[in-house]
Each structure stands twice: as C-alpha cells, then as structure tokens.
Amino acid sequence: MVMMVSRRRLPEGDFDAWTVRFEAQCEARAKAGCRGVRRFHAVNDKHELMVIFDWDTIENAKAFLNIKLTEKPELLDKRSGDTSAGLMLENRFMVEMEPLPS
16 A cells, blocks of 8 residues: 655644545545545644555556646646745655564
C-alpha cells in the first residue's frame, strides 16, 4: 500500500471551513482508491496540518492529486515552496516499513 503524506499550512481562520471541505470529499477519495485517512494538527497551531492518506496504488494517488490541482491551480503556488504568505503545501509518497515493537 502506498501512503501520501501531505503537510500544509492553512490560512488563519480557515481550519473549520477546511474541515468541512475535506470531510465532504470522503466518498470521492474512496472511489479514487483511497483506503483511509489520518489527520493531525500541531499541538499549538491547528492551522499546521499533516494528513496521511492510504492509497491502493501510487497511480491512483497521483491521479487524484492531479485532479485536485486542476480544480484548484492556486495550490501549485503553495506547493512551489513560496512561503512568503505563510502558506505551504507538500506531498510525499511513501511505503510503510515493517513496524517495530517500540
């Protein structure tokens, strides 16, 4: 299984709206091959997020990501590394290693 680890910084005040938008896409993600999602925010800042997506294949993960970037091309600016506005978006594709007991 392939995982996509997505780190992002939301604009101030956008956490609740982002949560609604993100949760509304559960069915679309599942149809695209996403098997599950884990969401985290920083201890002292709920606008700093890390989301881990479990995908059936890397091809489906990349296809879904490309659809999202087509729908919201402004995400490309955030992904390019321009953090002047404090916004950031980074996606990494990973494969889970064998777990250790501790």
